[in-house]
């Protein structure tokens with residue numbers, strides 16, 4: 472195969488990428504509509520479970536990050552059957568801006584603190 | 594190629610691919626919900642060899658890398674993810690390359706996405722859960738992005754080594 476042929480075919484490449492992204496978007500929508508409301512909020516820090524609480528009871532708790540000695544904290548709130556991170560002292564604040572989760576399989580991840588909040592069935 | 598050249602070539606590129614696997618391990622685990630799932634940085638080497646030489650060499654190097662990495666840092670679980678990802682993505686890239694419909698970037702996108710899908714399917718079987726299917730959409734997007742970057746790097750490598758003939 473010539474180099475030119477290997478490098479130039481942008482139209483088909485873009486079609487392929489758009490097709491895949493479109494399919495992914497459709498799958499995502501189908502999944503989020505078909506997902507069941509979960510029962511518990513589960514928190515793991517660096518892979519270890521540290522907290523589990525029913526979504527039906529409101530709660531507010533401080534989760535210590537993987538590096539708790541340096542004061543890493545995420546404040547997790549459960550309210551109206553939904554879980555979210557109210558505040559955190561991580562550098563990126565992605566976990567704080569994440570939307571509230573309530574459906575089985577949904578997660579909020581705080582990478583810097585290695586904190587994963589997920590909604591589970593059992 | 595003489596036999597000694599073949600062995601040298603395969604070893605060098607398998608080593609490159611292993612280094613990239615190692616680099617990838619150092620990156621933060623974005624999808625911590627599904628441990629062991631990776632974007633597929635070593636694919637740079639695999640796609641380059643696929644274009645520069647042949648499917649046979651790419652397959653050999655890819656499998657060599659998967660087993661060597663599993664032996665060094667992994668376990669049976671990560672091995673099963675890796676094999677699924679590597680086999681599916683390389684086969685698809687080879688078939689798409691044959692059609693000549695796409696450039697290296699397009700082929701690499703297909704490779705990246707199928708790499709992720711292969712891994713997630715195995716993860717669903719291993720972890721006995723359908724919930725992570727939710728991540729498929731996200732992994733498809735990350736596969737497209739990784740595929741574009743890897744395809745461009747691969748194309749650049751191919752361009753700069755154009756004068757080096759391997760026969």
Ligand SMILES: [Zn+2]
Pocket residue numbers: 559561562563564565566567580581582583584
């Ligand atoms: Zn955070």
